[in-house]
Amino acid sequence: MGRRFEGRVVLVTGAxxxxxxxxxxRFAGEGARLAVLDVDExxxxxxxxxxxxxxxxGADVSSREQxxxxxxxxxxxWDRLDVVVNNAATCADVPFEAVSDEEWERDLAVDLSGPYRLVQEALPDLLAARGVVLSIASVNGLTHLGNDxxxxxxxxxxxLTRGLAVSYGSQGLRANAIAPGTIVTPIWDERLARDPHVLDTATRWYPLGRLGRPDDxxxxxxxxxxEEASWITGTTLVVDGGLLAGNAVMMHDITAQS
Ligand SMILES: NC(=O)c1ccc[n+]([C@@H]2O[C@H](COP(=O)([O-])OP(=O)(O)OC[C@H]3O[C@@H](n4cnc5c(N)ncnc54)[C@H](O)[C@@H]3O)[C@@H](O)[C@H]2O)c1
Incomplete structure (x- = not known):
């Protein structure tokens, strides 16, 4: 692949x-200049x-001041901003009946209101650059898998992605989302500590037979x-090894086929 982001300024949250x-x-590898933002400086x-x-x-995306x-x-x-990637997230890993107000508000504040605030504040720069907003969503936003x-x-x-695409498309801004399935990252450490086999168990649900990697x-x-996606906006690309295409485990259980 060539260097598709030469001279572009890219801000990634939770980076x-x-x-x-x-x-x-990967953005840097293709020539981009990077604002690496994380609450953990x-x-x-x-x-x-x-x-x-x-x-x-070092910044918390849930704070407008920060x-x-x-x-x-x-x-x-750099006096410019071409791409904002909304990637930072928190996830309260508790059943619905046990979610506290603080946990509920925190996930909403970081995962949804954070992108709203960041894109709103960055809008003049993004419009000047005819830029791009990419939000890392999740298969959890498309089907229920816990974590309400x-x-x-x-x-x-x-x-929000669709709203941005429709409202600002005529000014050259594009907005898309990605909905990943299980990607092996430190977000799984807590569950791995509880159950060392959790990733092997999860693999059975994936038609492609493996979990995802950050590179996916x-x-x-x-x-x-x-620029290859210059006519793609307002969409969510599911990157999930086939998880949402069907139900491999159920199919196996009721037809005894793998
Ligand atoms: N790993 C998966 O299985 C998976 C699946 C679907 C979607 N996702 C999404 O991918 C994104 C990245 O997940 P990951 O697995 O790399 O997680 P991760 O825990 O490895 O990294 C998340 C980073 O975000 C930072 N962060 C948390 N709250 C923040 C805040 N308020 N402000 C700024 N930074 C903050 C953390 O410090 C951390 O460095 C998240 O949006 C997550 O929901 C992950």
């Missing part, structure tokens, strides 16, 4: 870990240090943010 860190590396720094032209920003300060850093350094607050936020993020999301993300 200190997992999918976001890989996205930052140390992690952001570790990722940014390894990139040719990057700034680490989002404004983060954008001020980007403007000061997270799932509601991710469904909302896909609606990055391949789709770079395409959607590139």
């Amino acid at each position: 200190g870990s997992g999918i976001g860190a890989r996205l930052a590396e 140390e992690r952001a720094r570790a990722v940014a240090q390894a990139l040719p032209d990057a700034v680490a920003i 989002v404004k300060d983060a954008l001020a850093v980007v403007r000061e350094r 607050a997270y799932s509601a936020a991710k469904a909302g993020l896909m609606a 999301v990055a391949n789709a993300a770079l395409f959607l943010c590139s």
Whole structure:
């Protein structure tokens, strides 16, 4: 692949870990200048240090003030912003009856209101650049797989994506989302600690026979943010190894076929 993002400025939230860190590396590998934003500034720094032209920003996307300060850093350094990737998320891993107000509000604040605030504050820059918004949603926003607050936020993020696409398409802005299935990242560490076999168990549900990798999301993300996708907006690309295409485990159970 050529260098599709030469000279572009890309801001990735939650870029200190997992999918976001890989996205930052892959954008940088194709010539982009990177704003590596994470609420954990140390992690952001570790990722940014390894990139040719990057700034680490410690910020909580749920805070409008911190989002404004983060954008001020980007403007000061490069005076442009071409791509915003809404990737940061929290996920309260508790059953519906046990979700507290704090957990519910936190997931909504980070996973849905964060992107709303960031894109609203960055809109002048994105319109000037005829830029792109990419939001990392989840299969949880398309079918119920637990995590009620997270799932509601991710469904909302896909609606926000359509709204941005329709409202600002005539000014050259594109907005798309990706809905990944299970991607092996540190987000799974807590569940792995509870059940060391959880990833093997999850694999059985995937028609392609393996779980996802951050690069699977990055391949789709770079395409959607590139000129190759210049007539694609308002859509959600499902990147899930076939999970939502059908129900492999149920099919096996009721037909005894794999
Ligand atoms: N890993 C999966 O199985 C999976 C599946 C579907 C969707 N996703 C989505 O992909 C994205 C990345 O997930 P991941 O697995 O790489 O997670 P991760 O936990 O490895 O990384 C998330 C990063 O976001 C940061 N973050 C959390 N709250 C923040 C805030 N308020 N402001 C700024 N940064 C914040 C964290 O510090 C962390 O570095 C998330 O949106 C997640 O919902 C992941």
